[in-house]
Structure formats: structure tokens, C-alpha cells
Amino acid sequence: MNKNSMILANIGSGSSYLPDIAEMLIERRDTLKVAEWRLMDIDEYRLNCTGKYVQKMFAEAGMPTKITLTLDLDEAVKDADFVITTIRPGMSDGRNMDETIPFKHGLIGQETTAPGGMIMGFKTIPAMLKIAKAIENHAKKSCYLINLANPSGMVGEALERHSNIHYACLCNGPTVIRTAMKAIYGQEDPNDVFVEVIGLNHLIWCKVFVKGADVTDEAFEKLLEWSAEHIPALRREFVEPALEKFIGYIPMGPYLEFYYDYDTNYNDLQNYSGNHWEMMVNHVRKHVGDVLDDLQAPEHATRAECVKIIEKRTFELYEKLDPRAYQLACNTRGGKGYGEAGVTLMNALWNNTNEVFSPDVASMGCIQEFDPHCVCTTTSLVNASGIHPMCFPKLPGHMMSKIYAAKEYEKLAVEAAVTGSYHAALEALVANPLVNSYYKAKSALNELLVAEKEWLPNFADAIAAIEKGEEPNN
Incomplete structure (x- = not known):
């Protein structure tokens, strides 16, 4: 090169x-x-x-x-x-x-x-x-x-x-947790801190080591204190300390909360999804100024509806080369950190820096008793020769149960995405550990397919059948 x-x-x-x-x-x-x-x-x-x-x-x-x-x-x-x-x-x-x-x-x-x-x-x-x-x-x-x-x-x-x-x-989640732990424990030497991350995308757990000692329980308590001071919005993304101690790993939120307390988090998410505009405007006014003050959102606007309105204003500012555009994106979207994760990984591959990341790649046996050809989120050493997943001790049984179920869902969903198979799509939802009813899965799938048909050409036959009130036959 x-x-x-x-x-x-x-x-x-x-x-x-x-x-x-x-x-x-x-x-x-x-x-x-x-x-x-x-x-x-x-x-x-x-x-x-x-x-x-x-x-x-x-x-x-x-x-x-x-x-x-x-x-x-x-x-x-x-x-x-x-x-x-x-x-x-x-x-x-x-x-x-x-x-x-x-x-x-x-x-x-x-x-x-x-x-x-x-x-x-x-x-x-x-x-x-x-x-x-x-x-x-x-x-x-x-x-x-x-x-x-x-x-x-x-x-x-x-x-x-x-x-x-x-x-x-x-995902930027592993980057966020590593950055936080180095801020908490690595003032003298960031290399003293090692964070293991394992699981599937948005179904990940981590352990924290300082100078080789497992400090996971203590680190979680410190993480809650640190996030409350430095990133208040991050605090709501973590479970309670008693649950973390039961698991023995830090469950990376907010997605893990769905798997451990579905009903509470279903209700919280439903309420959270319709109460965004005032919160976003207040945050933007504090960090960016009055760039949103002349805009309005529908009553009880969802996060996505708010994002659409803000994104239009963001691009109006980009078009004028106004630096507030980028600040507006950073303070409303939650995606900052992806650039750091992507470019740092690229740098490790290009410059042979032997750095630790947690990408989604083929597991290669890093999770015991898990298909080595399936993709997982895993701690990996990255250098010019490639990405090398690290092997983990046997994971607790309940964690493996969730990983197996979620992976079967992902495999079936990929099959459906590639083939346009309605049966595979419905089977994927039924397999998903967060879907508790065949009938709910079927009704949600049908409405989503019809609503988003413009972007789903592989499912054209199935969608046509649904719109006619018929059962898809593929």
C-alpha cells in the first residue's frame, strides 16, 4: 500500500x-x-x-x-x-x-x-x-x-x-462506553483500561478491567455517576444496579432493557416516542441558539417527525455554509461518534496500529457454542492484516439464550430481505424474542409492508396480495 x-x-x-x-x-x-x-x-x-x-x-x-x-x-x-x-x-x-x-x-x-x-x-x-x-x-x-x-x-x-x-x-455504543471508562479510570494511562464487549448489535454486554482486575460492578456505579454529570441523556439508557449485578456484565442500553423488563420499557418507549419537540428545542436553544424558534411540530410529535423538521432546517443551514448546521445535527440526532468509530477503525487497518474495537463481523468462534460463520458484535484486535475477534469465556446461559434467539431472527430476516419471502419475514418476527404473538407479528408486518412498499420492491408480490385481502403465497 x-x-x-x-x-x-x-x-x-x-x-x-x-x-x-x-x-x-x-x-x-x-x-x-x-x-x-x-x-x-x-x-x-x-x-x-x-x-x-x-x-x-x-x-x-x-x-x-x-x-x-x-x-x-x-x-x-x-x-x-x-x-x-x-x-x-x-x-x-x-x-x-x-x-x-x-x-x-x-x-x-x-x-x-x-x-x-x-x-x-x-x-x-x-x-x-x-x-x-x-x-x-x-x-x-x-x-x-x-x-x-x-x-x-x-x-x-x-x-x-x-x-x-x-x-x-x-455502532457508536462500544466507542461511547470505552471513552467513558477511559475518562473514569484512565487519567494516568488510558491503556490501563480494557473493555470487553460481546453479543449482537443492540444486544450487547460488556465487562471492564483496570490493570487486569475485573471492576465491572464498580465501573457501572461510576458510569451512572459520570453520565449524570457529563452526558445526562445517557443515564436513562442503563438498567438498575441490582440487575447489572445479577447479570455480571453491564448491559448496554437502551435496547437491553427491552429484553429484561419488556412491559415497563414498552410503556416508557411509547410515552417517550411522542414527547420530543419541546425537549429538543430547549436543548438546541442552549447549545446552538434560536435556529428552531420559528418552527413548530405537530402535537405529540414523534422523534422521527421532529428529526424530519430539524433535518430540513439543518440542510437549509448547510446550503448557506452556516456552521450551526452541524451543531444542530449533533445536538438533536444522537449519532455523533460514528465518525470517530469509523475513521479510527480505518486508521487501524491502514496504519497497522493494533487497536481494540467491537465491530459486527463473523464470530470465528469467539463465542463458545455459537456458529463461527454468524455475525456478532465482539471485541477484536485490528491491524493491517485484518480484524481478529478475541475469544471469550463461556457466557451465562440466559445471555446465550437471548443471543441464539435474536440471531435466528436476524438470519431469517436477511433471507426475507434478499428473496422477498413473506413466509421468512413472518417467521423472523415470530422467532424474535421481543415479539410475543404470531397474530400481532402478522398484522404489524402486513401494515408495514403496505405502508413502505415504495422502498420494498422485493416484496411486490406479497404486498399486492395483502392489498387485495389475500394471503401471500411466497
Whole structure:
């Protein structure tokens, strides 16, 4: 590899978080030299807004990197060393349906957890496999796809089963917990702190070691205190200390709460999903100023509805090259940190830095008695030779039970996404440990498929049958 000639492609560059990646590239300019950064999106307006904004960032930083904007996928990935994906088929309208329709059927409404998360996977996986095929055909053979799009674990499972590329799928959760633990315990030497992360995407647990000693229980208590002071919104994402001590691992929230106390968290999430606008406006006014004060949201607007309104204002500001655009995204969306996770992993692969990450990759036997070909979220050593999952001691039985069930759901959901099989989609929901009724699963699935049919061409036959009041036969 010529370390001075990296070609980096971003697919989904109309993301309001593109400047997060730009910040990380500027920060690592001395060791991660990018000759060309190609920005691709299917939405020309959004691409131009974010693209010109990061061009301005690079110019002000004196970065020599060539930034190319394109609507052509093949052109974007040609001879690329790395491809970062930040796509969201269906945009905010799709997210709103993913999060609200399940509640009508007595199921959790959440964009990465079934059934809404499964539909998100149905929208995302075909697009990701198209990107993977373009990488196979046009990028360098050594090219890595670094995926930041949700549902990350399901996307990873699809890439593992239906492509031949190098990949890593990432969530910012492990990065957040490692950063917090180094802040708490690593003032003298950050290398004293080691965080093990294991599970599946949005079903992960961790242990904390300081100078080799297991301090998990103490670390959780300190994490609650630290988050209350530094990131108050983070506190609501953790379980109570008594439950953490029972498990022996820190369950990474808020998703783990669904698995340990469904009823309470179902009600909390339903209430939380309809009470966002005032909270968001107040937070933005404190950190960004009055950029939202002239806007209004519908009464009891969901988070997705609020995000859609804020995103429109964000892009109006990006179009004017107003720096408040990026601050608005950072203070309302919750996705900051993905850029750090993606660029740091890329740096480890490029510069052989032997760093520890927790990507979604094939388990390779790191979880005992778990299929080594299945994708999991696992602590891994990353260097120029690749991503190397670390082996774990035998996990507690109840954790393995949840992992097995959730993985069967993911496998069936990937099959459905690729084939358009209605039966596999319904079977996936019935297999999911958070879905407690075949009848609720079926009614939610039918409504979601019809509502989002624009983004689900693989399910055209099944959707046509549902709309006629017939039973899908595939």
C-alpha cells in the first residue's frame, strides 16, 4: 500500500453527519493521508449541501485532499481503498412508520428492533448488497467496507452471507462506553483500561478491567455517576444496579432493557416516542441558539417527525455554509461518534496500529457454542492484516439464550430481505424474542409492508396480495 494515496468513498454522503467524518479526517491528517475523498448520494440536493460544507471545512484546515461529488456508485468506489456507508433508504418518513406502526399492534416501535427494525433491514440490505457488488467489481481487492448504517448487525449478516468483500459494521455504543471508562479510570494511562464487549448489535454486554482486575460492578456505579454529570441523556439508557449485578456484565442500553423488563420499557418507549419537540428545542436553544424558534411540530410529535423538521432546517443551514448546521445535527440526532468509530477503525487497518474495537463481523468462534460463520458484535484486535475477534469465556446461559434467539431472527430476516419471502419475514418476527404473538407479528408486518412498499420492491408480490385481502403465497 502507498500510504500517501488513499482513495476513500462515502456512500450516503447526504447524511447530516458527514462533517463528523470530515472532522476525524482533519484530526488524523498527519497519519491518515487521503488523496481523494469521493462523496456519493442519490439525492443531489443533500449531496451538494453537505459536500460543499465539508469542502469548506477542508479548505479552512488547509487539507490537500481532493473532494469529488458524484451520483454514480461505480465512479465513487473505483479503485477505492475504503468505502464508508451512511445510507438510510426511506429517510425520516420511513423511520416514523418503523417507529409508530408497531405500537398499533402491541409491539415495540423502534427503528432497529423488530418489527420496525426488520423493515428497516428490508430497505437497507438490498442497497448494501448493491454497494458490495460495486466494490467487488470496481474497488481494490483489499478494499474494506465500513458500514455505519442500521440495522448494523443484520447488514453484517447479509454481507457475510451474500458478498465476498472485506467489511466491518459499526455502532457508536462500544466507542461511547470505552471513552467513558477511559475518562473514569484512565487519567494516568488510558491503556490501563480494557473493555470487553460481546453479543449482537443492540444486544450487547460488556465487562471492564483496570490493570487486569475485573471492576465491572464498580465501573457501572461510576458510569451512572459520570453520565449524570457529563452526558445526562445517557443515564436513562442503563438498567438498575441490582440487575447489572445479577447479570455480571453491564448491559448496554437502551435496547437491553427491552429484553429484561419488556412491559415497563414498552410503556416508557411509547410515552417517550411522542414527547420530543419541546425537549429538543430547549436543548438546541442552549447549545446552538434560536435556529428552531420559528418552527413548530405537530402535537405529540414523534422523534422521527421532529428529526424530519430539524433535518430540513439543518440542510437549509448547510446550503448557506452556516456552521450551526452541524451543531444542530449533533445536538438533536444522537449519532455523533460514528465518525470517530469509523475513521479510527480505518486508521487501524491502514496504519497497522493494533487497536481494540467491537465491530459486527463473523464470530470465528469467539463465542463458545455459537456458529463461527454468524455475525456478532465482539471485541477484536485490528491491524493491517485484518480484524481478529478475541475469544471469550463461556457466557451465562440466559445471555446465550437471548443471543441464539435474536440471531435466528436476524438470519431469517436477511433471507426475507434478499428473496422477498413473506413466509421468512413472518417467521423472523415470530422467532424474535421481543415479539410475543404470531397474530400481532402478522398484522404489524402486513401494515408495514403496505405502508413502505415504495422502498420494498422485493416484496411486490406479497404486498399486492395483502392489498387485495389475500394471503401471500411466497
